[in-house]
Amino acid sequence: MPSTHELPSLLARLDRFSEWLGRGLSWLILLMMLVQFLIVVLRYAFSINSIPMQESVMYMHATVFMLAAGYTLRHGGHVRVDIFYRAMTAKRKALVDLLGTLFLLLPFMTFVILSSLGYVSKSWAILETSPDTGGIPGIFLLKTLIPVFAGLMILQGLVEASRNLLILIGRIDPEADVPDHHEEHL
Numbered sequence: 001m002p003s004t005h006e007l008p009s010l011l012a013r014l015d016r017f018s019e020w021l022g023r024g025l026s027w028l029i030l031l032m033m034l035v036q037f038l039i040v041v042l043r044y045a046f047s048i049n050s051i052p053m054q055e056s057v058m059y060m061h062a063t064v065f066m067l068a069a070g071y072t073l074r075h076g077g078h079v080r081v082d083i084f085y086r087a088m089t090a091k092r093k094a095l096v097d098l099l100g101t102l103f104l105l106l107p108f109m110t111f112v113i114l115s116s117l118g119y120v121s122k123s124w125a126i127l128e129t130s131p132d133t134g135g136i137p138g139i140f141l142l143k144t145l146i147p148v149f150a151g152l153m154i155l156q157g158l159v160e161a162s163r164n165l166l167i168l169i170g171r172i173d174p175e176a177d178v179p180d181h182h183e184e185h186l
Contacts, residue, residue: 101161
């Protein structure tokens, strides 16, 4: 687990929140698998179909995907081109990660928030429901995950940018306090 002892207090709390949220959401994956298994058994063994159960899998998947993205960023699980990155020193990796966060991640996540607000607010205005009869009535809640996802990514991006800046200025030893995402990925 990445160390936060060298981060300023607020950033360390945000980092721990991201870790807590990601670990908590991992239990939702187990629930999602169990519900999906139950859907298959009910359908093929008993010819029972449940739209709310099917939609609940979609809701759980979207929740995990959207809300655990910051956790994934914290642990370096997002896609990157490793051909050059893996051979870099820890300080150079910190520089690449800092620049990527400042010039790619933060602007794109800001765009996601700004461009999704109208979409989400229209859904809230009508309290949008499932188009399927008997479906889950909370589509507006599902759509709300879009700006929440981007907000969580911005928060974790700021933590990562700060961590990388502290590595670059020598306040954090890059060899002793390098989060998992500075390790090689296949």
